[in-house]
Amino acid sequence: xxxxxxxxxxxxxxxxxxxxxxxxxxxxxxxxxxxxxxxxxxxxxxxxxxxxxxxxxxxxxxxxxxxxxxxxxxxxxxxxxxxxxxxxxxxxxxxxxxxxxxxxxxxxxxxxxxxxxxxxxxxxxxxxxxxxxxxxxxxxxxxxxxxxxxxxxxxxxxxxxxxxxxxxxxxxxxxxxxxxxxxxxxxxxxxxxxxxxxxxxxxxxxxxxxxxxxxxxxxxxxxxxxxxxxxxxxxxxxxxxxxxxxxxxxxxxxxxxxxxxxxxxxxxxxxxxxxxxxxxxxxxxxxxxxxxxxxxxxxxxxxxxxxxxxxxxxxxxxxxxxxxxxxxxxxxxxxxxxxxxxxxxxxxxxxxxxxxxxxxxxxxxxxxxxxxxxxxxxxxxxxxxxxxxxxxxxxxxxxxxxxxxxxxxxxxxxxxxxxxxxxxxxxxx
Amino acid sequence: xxxxxxxxxxxxxxxxxxxxxxxxxxxxxxxxxxxxxxxxxxxxxxxxxxxxxxxxxxxxxxxxxxxxxxxxxxxxxxxxxxxxxxxxxxxxxxxxxxxxxxxxxxxxxxxxxxxxxxxxxxxxxxxxxxxxxxxxxxxxxxxxxxxxxxxxxxxxxxxxxxxxxxxxxxxxxxxxxxxxxxxxxxxxxxxxxxxxxxxxxxxxxxxxxxxxxxxxxxxxxxxxxxxxxxxxxxxxxxxxxxxxxxxxxxxxxxxxxxxxxxxxxxxxxxxxxxxxxxxxxxxxxxxxxxxxxxxxxxxxxxxxxxxxxxx
Numbered sequence: 208x209x210x211x212x213x214x215x216x217x218x219x220x221x222x223x224x225x226x227x228x229x230x231x232x233x234x235x236x237x238x239x240x241x242x243x244x245x246x247x248x249x250x251x252x253x254x255x256x257x258x259x260x261x262x263x264x265x266x267x268x269x270x271x272x273x274x275x276x277x278x279x280x281x282x283x284x285x286x287x288x289x290x291x292x293x294x295x296x297x298x299x300x301x302x303x304x305x306x307x308x309x310x311x312x313x314x315x316x317x318x319x320x321x322x323x324x325x326x327x328x329x330x331x332x333x334x335x336x337x338x339x340x341x342x343x344x345x346x347x348x349x350x351x352x353x354x355x356x357x358x359x360x361x362x363x364x365x366x367x368x369x370x371x372x373x374x375x376x377x378x379x380x381x382x383x384x385x386x387x388x389x390x391x392x393x394x395x396x397x398x399x400x401x402x403x404x405x406x407x408x409x410x411x412x413x414x415x416x417x418x419x420x421x422x423x424x425x426x427x428x429x430x431x432x433x434x435x436x437x438x439x440x441x442x443x444x445x446x447x448x449x450x451x452x453x454x455x456x457x458x459x460x461x462x463x464x465x466x467x468x469x470x471x472x473x474x475x476x477x478x479x480x481x482x483x484x485x486x487x488x489x490x491x492x493x494x495x496x497x498x499x500x501x502x503x504x505x506x507x508x509x510x511x512x513x514x515x516x517x518x519x520x521x522x523x524x525x526x527x528x529x530x531x532x533x534x535x536x537x538x539x540x541x542x543x544x545x546x547x548x549x550x551x552x553x554x555x556x557x558x559x560x561x562x563x564x565x566x567x568x569x570x571x572x573x574x575x576x577x578x579x580x581x582x583x584x585x586x587x588x589x590x591x592x593x594x595x596x597x598x599x600x601x602x603x604x605x606x607x608x609x610x611x612x613x614x615x616x617x618x619x620x621x622x623x624x625x626x627x628x629x630x631x632x633x634x635x636x
Numbered sequence: 637x638x639x640x641x642x643x644x645x646x647x648x649x650x651x652x653x654x655x656x657x658x659x660x661x662x663x664x665x666x667x668x669x670x671x672x673x674x675x676x677x678x679x680x681x682x683x684x685x686x687x688x689x690x691x692x693x694x695x696x697x698x699x700x701x702x703x704x705x706x707x708x709x710x711x712x713x714x715x716x717x718x719x720x721x722x723x724x725x726x727x728x729x730x731x732x733x734x735x736x737x738x739x740x741x742x743x744x745x746x747x748x749x750x751x752x753x754x755x756x757x758x759x760x761x762x763x764x765x766x767x768x769x770x771x772x773x774x775x776x777x778x779x780x781x782x783x784x785x786x787x788x789x790x791x792x793x794x795x796x797x798x799x800x801x802x803x804x805x806x807x808x809x810x811x812x813x814x815x816x817x818x819x820x821x822x823x824x825x826x827x828x829x830x831x832x833x834x835x836x837x838x839x840x841x842x843x844x845x846x847x848x849x850x851x852x853x854x855x856x857x858x859x860x861x862x863x864x865x866x867x868x869x870x871x872x873x874x875x876x877x878x879x880x881x882x883x884x885x886x887x888x889x890x891x892x893x894x895x896x897x898x899x900x901x902x903x904x905x906x907x908x909x910x911x912x913x914x915x916x917x918x919x920x921x922x923x924x925x926x927x928x929x930x931x932x933x934x935x936x937x938x939x940x941x942x943x944x945x946x947x
Contacts, residue, residue, distance in 0.1 A: 408831035411748035411769030411808060416832075481749030526725060527747035529768070 208253070209233050210627065211246055215257025215588060219264060220561035221568075221577030230262060232584040235626040240580060255622060255629075257588050263560045264576045265297025265585035265623060267567040268538060270362070270387075270441060270465060270513035273299075273330075275321060276314065277306025282518035282605045284318065287538075288327035290516070290604035292631040294538040295620040297585035298329040298568075298575045299516075302362040303340070310335035310346040312354035319355050327630045329575065329585070331357045336375045336386060340364045345375060352382045357571050360387035362441060363488070363533075365423060367393055372427060376436030385437040385463070385570070390423035390448065391415075391489065400529045402475040402490040410478065412528060415490050421447040428455045428462060439570065440464035442515045444489035446499025453508040463570055464503075465513040468537060468544035469610070471500050471553075477610060483524045483531035484610040487517070501553045504562075511567040512559075514541050518606030536604045543616035546591055550617075556591065584627040593619035639937050643755050643762040646771035647813035655816060659781050661933035662926065668705055669928055679708035682739040682939055687730070688765070689715040689745045694900055694924065695765055695775075699742050702931035708739070726750060727757045734758045739939055743767070748805075761938045763931075769803045775899050776809035778930040780817065782923050783854055786895055791818035796848050798824040798880060799858030799907055802831045802869075806899045807858060811839055824848040825880060828869040845880050849890045857882050857898045857908045873906055883909040887917075895919055 210232040217228035217240065227243040231252075239246055248254060273287035282290075284301075291299050301318060303309035309318065315332045322330035334351030336359045338344050348359060359379055365388060366372040372388075379386050396415040401407050403414025424440055428451060431438045443449055443464045455462045469487065474494050477485040485491060503509040517534025524531050545559050554562070568576030575585060594617045599607040623631040639654050647655075668676055684703040688696050696712060703710035713733070724732075730741065741762050743751050748768030755762050766772040784790055795814055801807045801823045811821050815838060822840040823830060835841055842848035849855050860880075864870045882896070896908075896918045904910050913920060 403832055405833040405836045408834050409808070409837070411767075411771070411805060414832065481752055525727065527745070527753060528749045529747050 209238070209251060210255060211248060211252045212255045212257050212262055212586065212588065213246070214243065215260045215262035217262045217578065218557055218560045219578040220557055221264070221565040222579055224578070225557055230578065230586070232624070232627045235583060237578060237580055237582050237584045240578060255588065259592065260588050260590045260621060261556070261560070262586060262588050264564040264578050265587045265625060266295045266541070266563040267298040267573065267576050268296045268514050268516065268541070269300040269511060269567045269571055270467070271299045271301055271516040271538065272304065272518065272534070273301045274518060275305065276317060281520050281523070284321040284330065285325040285327070286603065286605040287516070287518070288322065288325050288330065290536065290538045290602060291328045292623040292625065293603040293620065294540070295542050295587035295589055295623055296328060296538055297587065297623060297625045298331065298573065300331045300333050300357060300571065302333055302360060303335040304363050308335050308339050309333070310338050310340070310351070312350050315351060315354035315356055328625055331355070331571070331573065333358045333360050333387065335359065336361045336366055337371065342366055342368055342371060345371070345378060348379055348382055348384070352384060356384070357573065358385045358387050358439065360389070360441065362387065362389045365389045365391045365393065369426060369430065373430045373434055376430055376434035376438065380434070380436045385439040387439045387441050388423065388427055389441050390420050390427065392419045392422045395419035395422070398529070400486055401478045402492050404475060404493060406475045406478055410481065415488070417445045417447060417492060417496065420445040420489055421451065424448040424451045428460060431455070431460055431462060435461070438462045442467045442470065442489060442513070443500070443503070443509065444470045444492050444496065446496040449499050449503040449508055453503070453506070456508065463510040464508070465511045466500055466504065466509045467513060467515040468541050469535060471497060471504065472544050472547060473610060481528045482610060483526065483528055484535055484608050486528060486531050486533055487515070487535055488533040501548070504548060505553050510570060512541065512545055512562045513567070514538055518604055519608045520606055524608050535608050535610060536602060536606050539602050539604065540597060540609060540611050542589060542620060543597070543618040544611070546618035547616070584624055586624040587620060588622040589618060589620045591618050593617060595619060638940070644773050644934055644938065645751050645755060645762065645764045647773045647776050647809045647816070648771070650773070650813065650816065652816050655777065655780065655813060658777055658930065658933050658937060659784060661937060662781050662929040665932040665936070666926070666929045668932070669925070674705050675707055676705065677707045678936060679703070679706040679939060682708040683737065684708045684710045684740045684742065684935065685733055685738040686710060686712045686742045687733065687744070688713065690766065691715070692744055692766070695744065698924070698927040699765060699931050702928050703935060705928070706932055706935055708935065726754065730754045730758050734760055740935060763934055763938070766805055768805065769808070770805050771809045772805040773809050773813070774927070774930055774934060775806050776813040778923055778927040779810055779856065779897055779899070780813055781926045781930055782897060782919050783895060785926070786919065787853060793819045793854060794822070794852040795819055795854040795856060796822045796824050796852045797856045797858065798845060798848070798882065800829045800860050800864060801825055801834070801858065802829045803861070804858050810856065811837060822848055822852065826870070826876070829864070845882070846886050846889045849886065849894070852890065852894060854895045854897065855882060855890065857896065859899065859901065859903060860907045877906050881905070881907055881909060882912050884911055884915070887912055897923055900924070
């Protein structure tokens with residue numbers, strides 16, 4: 208069975224391709240990429256017309272929470288993958304804060320087998336840095352890698368013990384996988400639920416000062432200089448932290464960072480009416496931070512876009528702001544929010560695709576995020592011009608906790624293919 | 637004329653004319669509390685529920701008396717007797733109460749934003765009787781009533797709010813209400829108890845009590861809580877008192893006709909000296925009396941003057 212994707216604008220940053228190309232898929236793989244009209248059609252070839260659309264490698268989100276095992280009422284690997292492919296993501300990396308924690312091969316294998324059964328998106332587990340995310344002893348990083356983990360993180364729970372973080376960076380070198388840090392000095396954010404500043408003062412909510420992020424990023428960079436491991440700063444939200452990463456990169460240190468779409472589209476102002484869908488960690492910051500984040504995207508300090516997709520049931524969100532869970536779903540809004548950065552001329556369309564495909568794959572050594580002949584046919588087809596209103600109730604994710612309800616955006620995913628199979632089509636709604 | 641708002645969630649939502657109307661109505665109600673028979677039929681047949689998730693004697697009693705003097709039926713539900721101890725959530729509790737058709741819900745809760753949250757899920761008018769460190773509008777209104785009855789006009793008055801501003805809903809409600817009425821506010825306290833960026837609300841910040849009270853018309857002293865010491869916000873209550881207790885010596889720096897108010901309950905000798913508290917400039921008991929009148933006015937105005945008669 209062959210499929211031809213024709214009439215589209217192919218953007219494949221990994222191979223520096225941007226132009227009118229057609230793509231032929233043979234079973235699971237890409238078998239040809241030729242200038243528009245050069246691949247002959249025949250009865251045996253099914254055709255996807257990508258007129259007015261961008262055809263790109265399937266997006267790769269290196270930071271999602273799929274809640275399985277343990278909190279399946281919020282999301283499962285199946286519903287999470289359905290959400291991913293609806294958002295144009297063919298590859299996701301799932302964080303280990305499941306219950307039980309993904310700190311050993313059994314959980315990693317369970318996740319992989321559930322993903323295989325679901326057969327929608329490519330799922331790569333991230334293993335815990337410390338056993339049980341307790342911040343006490345290192346997890347068996349070798350075992351985790353052998354089972355299929357592609358990085359280490361105690362996400363949501365920063366590794367507070369500096370000695371332990373040093374050892375984690377050192378030990379992970381043996382396996383050449385990055386340590387992903389949720390950068391937050393917990394002493395400074397105790398009971399905090401939003402950014403500390405004028406809004407937290409007005410609302411009477413305990414703030415989380417931006418310095419909590421800056422200090423942790425700085426500490427880890429200092430450790431990195433000594434250990435030579437690989438540090439990846441998760442969901443950077445502070446302008447100061449972006450500058451720290453910029454300086455470290457200038458010195459040649461192996462540090463990378465990601466930003467979540469909410470940190471370049473929303474500020475602490477959004478918290479004003481105590482909407483718990485604006486409560487996330489790190490919190491929405493100030494307008495100044497937002498501008499510095501955009502500068503980081505513009506000059507390449509920020510390496511990738513990752514959603515920090517954090518599904519929560521209504522029961523965990525519909526309550527007092529200070530008591531509600533942190534986090535929002537992100538997979539199904541990432542593309543239009545990223546395209547806002549293109550509209551604002553912060554980045555080009557090609558760069559936007561790069562941040563969602565080639566760069567994350569490169570950072571995590573995945574053979575994904577490109578459209579070369581012979582590669583798995585993981586492809587997204589989206590119309591960057593289509594306008595629509597975000598309706599969380601229509602999300603494929605099991606949870607609907609999004610602050611973007613009612614936003615008018617542009618950029619709609621029409622088809623997502625994983626290994627040659629169409630796993631999502633907007634038409635099939 | 638009706639208020640511009642259906643709920644009293646905070647002074648932030650109140651316009652100058654709302655505030656004036658509430659104060660004028662409260663003034664007209666004061667007399668009722670001096671009668672031998674302290675009751676008018678204005679809200680006969682109305683049901684008011686006091687839903688208090690946080691311990692309170694003074695505020696809850698004040699709301700209760702206010703309702704009863706207007707002939708409403710007042711029911712008190714406290715945190716310990718409510719179903720929330722059985723795990724029922726705040727919204728469910730309020731919805732269940734609403735199913736019994738109350739006319740007003742008065743809510744106190746330890747979480748900022750709790751009253752606003754409830755207002756999204758229930759139809760009854762809500763009066764916020766204190767939510768976390770956010771707002772306590774009836775307190776600010778009774779403070780304004782107290783100040784106005786001594787100073788005549790509120791516009792142009794200067795106020796110093798002294799103490800733990802960071803955790804104070806009274807301070808926040810007063811800052812907003814006072815600014816709406818054209819007053820100038822200065823907050824005074826040790827830096828750990830002054831919330832970040834509060835200057836951006838248009839208030840002055842001072843860390844020197846004697847300096848800060850020199851030119852003001854009103855000094856509002858806030859209650860200081862012992863637990864702030866354990867949170868590392870204070871070195872000790874003793875040292876706090878050395879710098880921020882309002883004593884007759886510091887008060888000598890102030891204008892002769894300065895007014896002193898305190899939302900209560902008072903820690904005698906910690907934030908305010910006993911002789912100052914009981915001295916001629918202190919209006920602490922006037923505030924309590926005015927509290928009943930303010931809450932009567934809020935009930936009356938929210939339930940509509942149309943079907944009620946103040947006499």
